[in-house]
Amino acid sequence: MIERISYKPQMCFSVLAALITFLPSFAFAHVELGQATGFITGLQHPWSGLDHVLAMIAVGIWGAQLGNPAIWLLPVTFPIVMSMGAMMGLLGIPLPGTEIGIALSAILLGAMVLGAIRPRLIIAALLVGFFAISHGYAHGTELPAGQSGLLYSMGFVIATGCLHGIGIALGLVHRWPVGKLALRGTGAYIAFMGVIFLWRALA
Amino acid sequence: MNWPAINRSILYWIVASIGVLCCPSPSAAHLVTTGMGPVYDGIGHLLLTPEDLVPVLAIALYAGLRGAVAGRRTMFLLPFAWCVGGLTGSAVSSATSIPIPALSFLILGGLVAADLCMPSAAVTVLAIALGLVHGFLNGAALRDGAGTLGLVGIMTILFVLVALISAFVVSIGKSWARIAVRVAGSWIAAVGLLMFGWAMR
Numbered sequence: 001m002i003e004r005i006s007y008k009p010q011m012c013f014s015v016l017a018a019l020i021t022f023l024p025s026f027a028f029a030h031v032e033l034g035q036a037t038g039f040i041t042g043l044q045h046p047w048s049g050l051d052h053v054l055a056m057i058a059v060g061i062w063g064a065q066l067g068n069p070a071i072w073l074l075p076v077t078f079p080i081v082m083s084m085g086a087m088m089g090l091l092g093i094p095l096p097g098t099e100i101g102i103a104l105s106a107i108l109l110g111a112m113v114l115g116a117i118r119p120r121l122i123i124a125a126l127l128v129g130f131f132a133i134s135h136g137y138a139h140g141t142e143l144p145a146g147q148s149g150l151l152y153s154m155g156f157v158i159a160t161g162c163l164h165g166i167g168i169a170l171g172l173v174h175r176w177p178v179g180k181l182a183l184r185g186t187g188a189y190i191a192f193m194g195v196i197f198l199w200r201a202l203a
Numbered sequence: 204m205n206w207p208a209i210n211r212s213i214l215y216w217i218v219a220s221i222g223v224l225c226c227p228s229p230s231a232a233h234l235v236t237t238g239m240g241p242v243y244d245g246i247g248h249l250l251l252t253p254e255d256l257v258p259v260l261a262i263a264l265y266a267g268l269r270g271a272v273a274g275r276r277t278m279f280l281l282p283f284a285w286c287v288g289g290l291t292g293s294a295v296s297s298a299t300s301i302p303i304p305a306l307s308f309l310i311l312g313g314l315v316a317a318d319l320c321m322p323s324a325a326v327t328v329l330a331i332a333l334g335l336v337h338g339f340l341n342g343a344a345l346r347d348g349a350g351t352l353g354l355v356g357i358m359t360i361l362f363v364l365v366a367l368i369s370a371f372v373v374s375i376g377k378s379w380a381r382i383a384v385r386v387a388g389s390w391i392a393a394v395g396l397l398m399f400g401w402a403m404r
Binding site for chain 2: 076090149
């Protein structure tokens with residue numbers, strides 16, 4: 001223990017020295033200034049819409065409720081299928097009822113969490129994948145002019161993955177009886193918000 | 204437990220982190236002129252160009268998932284292939300309409316996400332192909348900028364990155380850590396799909 005404590009300040013300064021070497025003070029040149037805003041925009045975008053946030057968190061919570069392998073299979077599947085939806089949007093392929101699909105995703109995924117429903121894995125993956133297309137179609141293509149598509153995509157996918165991670169972390173409380181109850185309450189809230197989103201989409 | 208010592212250590216970390224975060228110099232990516240010479244320009248180019256960096260991370264992750272032999276081969280052959288591709292690219296025009304980075308993201312990210320069992324020879328072929336193609340694309344740009352010495356910088360950082368990442372992935376024993384690697388692969392594949400969309404728009 002004593003050795004470890006005396007070692008930490010040295011390690012701290014080593015890490016500091018390593019970090020300082022990465023300071024980009026020398027990297028001036030270049031015409032592509034401002035490209036990084038694409039990454040920030042992509043990173044912020046999924047958090048800007050409550051419908052997307054709630055659906056992504058519901059995916060994570062449901063995956064945690066279902067346990068292995070759904071806990072990792074759903075978050076692995078979702079970004080890829082979501083990107084297919086975004087690609088459809090980018091290619092101009094029409095997808096009617098996108099907003100309704102997003103609202104339904106919140107209702108159904110919330111209901112799954114509320115009821116702690118355990119369908120077969122393939123059905124869960126298909127359900128999540130189906131809604132992922134709507135989310136990707138609506139959100140993946142909203143790149144502001146002049147920003148990097150690649151960096152926007154990276155930010156968007158990472159932020160969506162982080163939302164799944166939050167959902168999984170929340171879902172891990174299902175091990176305790178109180179946690180199970182709390183998750184069901186969260187599912188009810190997500191489903192209720194989904195009804196509001198659906199109301200707005202149809203209005 | 205020695206709380207004061209630990210608290211002091213945490214304080215060091217906080218001060219160090221704040222110190223680094225208080226230096227917000229703008230960083231401009233791609234074909235960087237670092238002011239420190241062509242070798243560092245090459246290093247900077249790879250580290251600040253996601254089109255090249257992310258496929259390298261993906262192949263390193265995949266080689267790590269496939270084991271130590273695949274990791275070792277990738278560590279040596281990827282920089283070599285990148286060098287050959289770069290030298291070829293600097294001699295020949297490298298303009299292409301094929302979205303190569305998108306393909307690299309998609310294929311390598313998909314392989315990591317699926318954790319597909321392939322023989323280490325196949326991983327080696329993938330690494331060589333990646334190095335040749337991306338090196339070729341880098342070649343023309345380096346001819347106008349950092350030149351051959353830039354390639355040396357790129358090879359150096361490739362070796363370091365693949366060695367560190369592959370070794371890390373090979374060493375992970377816990378199943379959740381392996382799953383985290385696969386999730387990262389799915390993100391890379393997803394970005395690749397989006398890049399295809401942007402390219403075809």
